[in-house]
Amino acid sequence: MKGFLFIHNYYHSISFVQTHQSMEFIKVTEQKEPFVALVELNRPKELNALNRQLMVELLEALQALDKNEQVRAIVLTGNEQAFAAGADIKQMADQSAIDMLMVDQFSTWDMIRKTKKPIVAAVSGFALGGGCELSMMCDTIIASETAKFGQPEIKIGTIPGAGGTQRLTKAVGKAKAMELILTGRFLSAQEALFYGLVCKVVPVEVYLQEALTLAKEIAQMSPIAVQLAKEAINRSFETQLDEGLAFERKNFYLTFASADQKEGMKAFVEKRKPHYTGK
Ligand code: CAA
Numbered sequence: 318m319k320g321f322l323f324i325h326n327y328y329h330s331i332s333f334v335q336t337h338q339s340m341e342f343i344k345v346t347e348q349k350e351p352f353v354a355l356v357e358l359n360r361p362k363e364l365n366a367l368n369r370q371l372m373v374e375l376l377e378a379l380q381a382l383d384k385n386e387q388v389r390a391i392v393l394t395g396n397e398q399a400f401a402a403g404a405d406i407k408q409m410a411d412q413s414a415i416d417m418l419m420v421d422q423f424s425t426w427d428m429i430r431k432t433k434k435p436i437v438a439a440v441s442g443f444a445l446g447g448g449c450e451l452s453m454m455c456d457t458i459i460a461s462e463t464a465k466f467g468q469p470e471i472k473i474g475t476i477p478g479a480g481g482t483q484r485l486t487k488a489v490g491k492a493k494a495m496e497l498i499l500t501g502r503f504l505s506a507q508e509a510l511f512y513g514l515v516c517k518v519v520p521v522e523v524y525l526q527e528a529l530t531l532a533k534e535i536a537q538m539s540p541i542a543v544q545l546a547k548e549a550i551n552r553s554f555e556t557q558l559d560e561g562l563a564f565e566r567k568n569f570y571l572t573f574a575s576a577d578q579k580e581g582m583k584a585f586v587e588k589r590k591p592h593y594t595g596k
Pocket of ligand 1: 363367402406445446447448476477479480481
């Protein structure tokens with residue numbers, strides 16, 4: 318009965334969010350740069366701990382931005398102190414395995430991965446547990462020098478549940494992933510760069526601007542080509558080489574159905590800048 322009430326309340330809170338489009342825990346700025354949207358996690362007192370409502374709001378925002386033709390790239394950030402310190406421990410602490418199974422909170426997280434537009438994570442401070450996992454679900458990560466990545470779930474008697482054992486291992490290799498996940502140690506920004514978890518480390522004063530600049534540069538490309546390239550890169554995590562190459566080839570050919578490919582190659586021949594329309 319307790320479980321039923323909890324689930325009922327949870328779904329009630331989802332439908333509240335959907336009906337009223339209320340965004341209590343995130344902020345969305347649509348044109349932070351031309352064709353670039355900024356999504357900020359906004360639960361600062363709890364170090365942006367990712368409670369279920371926040372994740373539902375985030376998913377809704379990303380789905381809306383995915384459909385918005387004025388947006389071609391997205392930056393996801395927290396604040397200087399924390400990108401996110403993990404899933405909300407207080408929300409999970411007393412739950413039974415069956416509560417967790419029935420609520421299935423990670424199905425929301427799985428859908429975030431389906432976002433077609435590129436997402437650049439701008440990470441400063443703590444990116445721990447679900448926060449680290451969320452940053453790894455983005456397409457690339459710009460880190461401030463103060464960023465600390467980690468999967469400290471082992472210290473609270475559990476293990477990563479939103480992809481940490483899989484994505485961190487693919488990003489940094491088995492030996493380092495084992496060390497980090499089995500001890501809960503943090504990875505500094507410089508180490509994260511060394512292991513290929515992040516694409517760039519910059520001073521804390523400029524990490525967000527650096528991420529916006531990267532997103533702006535991506536947003537100047539053909540959005541169709543960007544989407545097809547993102548899809549093909551992500552496919553490399555899920556397939557054998559032959560299958561991945563075949564997928565890439567099909568997406569490559571598919572770009573030739575776009576006006577943007579004609580424009581891009583024509584502009585090269587005519588020695589001018591291309592103008593992409595996303596068609
Ligand atoms: N869930 C809920 N609340 C959290 C939180 C989390 N993951 N992380 C921080 N908070 C809250 C704290 O409880 C505290 O709230 P109160 O002021 O109400 O007590 C507030 O944020 C500030 O945190 P601290 O006082 O602890 O700040 P600190 O600077 O001393 O320590 C920290 C910072 C090292 C990040 C520490 O907060 C911490 O260890 N947080 C938990 C990290 C963690 O274990 N994350 C994994 C969560 S499980 C998970 O994510 C599973 C999954 O795979 C999805």
